[in-house]
Amino acid sequence: MDRLSSTFAALADPTRRAILAKLSLGGASVTELAKPFAISMPAVTKHLKVLEGAGLISRSREAQFRPCKLEAAPMKEVSRWIEQYRWCWEESFDRLDAYLAEVQTAEKPGKKKKKKARKRH
Amino acid sequence: MDRLSSTFAALADPTRRAILAKLSLGGASVTELAKPFAISMPAVTKHLKVLEGAGLISRSREAQFRPCKLEAAPMKEVSRWIEQYRWCWEESFDRLDAYLAEVQTAEKPGKKKKKKARKRH
DNA sequence: ACTTTATTTCACCAATTGGTTATTTAATGA
DNA sequence: TCATTAAATAACCAATTGGTGAAATAAAGT
Numbered sequence: 001m002d003r004l005s006s007t008f009a010a011l012a013d014p015t016r017r018a019i020l021a022k023l024s025l026g027g028a029s030v031t032e033l034a035k036p037f038a039i040s041m042p043a044v045t046k047h048l049k050v051l052e053g054a055g056l057i058s059r060s061r062e063a064q065f066r067p068c069k070l071e072a073a074p075m076k077e078v079s080r081w082i083e084q085y086r087w088c089w090e091e092s093f094d095r096l097d098a099y100l101a102e103v104q105t106a107e108k109p110g111k112k113k114k115k116k117a118r119k120r121h
Numbered sequence: 122m123d124r125l126s127s128t129f130a131a132l133a134d135p136t137r138r139a140i141l142a143k144l145s146l147g148g149a150s151v152t153e154l155a156k157p158f159a160i161s162m163p164a165v166t167k168h169l170k171v172l173e174g175a176g177l178i179s180r181s182r183e184a185q186f187r188p189c190k191l192e193a194a195p196m197k198e199v200s201r202w203i204e205q206y207r208w209c210w211e212e213s214f215d216r217l218d219a220y221l222a223e224v225q226t227a228e229k230p231g232k233k234k235k236k237k238a239r240k241r242h
Numbered sequence: 243a244c245t246t247t248a249t250t251t252c253a254c255c256a257a258t259t260g261g262t263t264a265t266t267t268a269a270t271g272a
Numbered sequence: 273t274c275a276t277t278a279a280a281t282a283a284c285c286a287a288t289t290g291g292t293g294a295a296a297t298a299a300a301g302t
Contacts, residue, residue, distance in 0.1 A: 008133035012126050013290085017202075024209060029251060043248060045292055049291095064299045065249045072209030079203050079210075082137075086200070088145060088193030134260085150280060166280060171259095185269045185278045229268055 003055070004081060007074040010054035015039070016047050020056060030066055051116040124176070125202060128195040131175035134161070137168050141177060144191040151187060 001009070009014055019033050034044040048068060051057045055074045059066050122130070129139055140154050155165040171188060173179045176195045180187050 002135060004138070005135055008129050012129035012133055012282090014123060014126055017125070017291090020206075024206060029298085031247090032184050040292065041249070042293085046290070048175050050227060064246095064247065070206075070209060072206045075203050076210040079200070079207070082196050082200050082203065085191075085193045085196050086143075087199040088191060112263080133282070136260090152277090158294080160260085161262065163263085166261070170280095187279060197289095201262090 003074060004077055006054045007056065007078055010050050010056055012086055013050075016051055018048060019044075019051065019068075020070060023057060024072075027067045027069045030068070033068065044117070046070070124195060125198055127175045128177065128199055131171050131177055132199070134168070134171075137172055140165075140168060140189075141191060143235065144178060144189055145193075148188045148190045151189070155187065 011020075016038060018036065022028060022033060022036075030041065030044055030048065033048070034041055037044065048057065048059070051068075052059060055071055057068045058071050059068055134140075136158060143149060143157075151162065151165055151169065154169070155162055158165065169178065169180075172189075173180060175178065176192055179192050180189055180190045182188075196202060
């Protein structure tokens, strides 16, 4: 599977997102990460494997613990991908901009009308 | 399933992302969307159902066609969620900043050292 | 050497996913 | 009315997913 797909897939589970949220506050052991959830340790191990497979966490050894660390780099790719579509979900704001521009123009009749033309569909 | 999860799940498939990419250039019928892929129509219909379920597309009727339209709103939520982690994947740039600041300080010994302290884990 | 603690692996299960072909529904056009 | 085109549904399949309990592994403490 491609990087983007495996990252999205890893992020599609609320348990895994909660794990990432906790890890954003600092590294943690598997048992620590498992605590908030009503699931078994093997289930947590599996979630961690998915996150590791997506490159979203890295692991090391420290005595009998296997601490996890957040590796947010793959999110950068996700962010870049999603930003492609920003203009789409901000269209309504564009219309608001256009509206406000209209109002301003109306108030100052000497000014020229500016075209925005960012809408593509 | 929660909105964020179903959005991430919908985006975790390259075929569905390609469909969204095409739809970002304008509305399209199912057959038009299916053309670039070596899969059957029912498979495309299923992908569209997943996208519709996540609120990423909307559909209407026009003669015997069922045109699809991109609805990027759910991506806004994804963007907001992912931005929470931006400081994490930009840490290395922070260290670069810090390094460059050090170099500058070394070159101009009269200047004070600036602390950045954006690292939280 | 034995026990405890932390974690993984194994073998299984039910539900979901992404795909198929064959059939049905819906609207248009001859 | 009948054929055509567009799309959805039905029934099925193999692979994946998220979970389980039981057993194995690894390091530390006694």
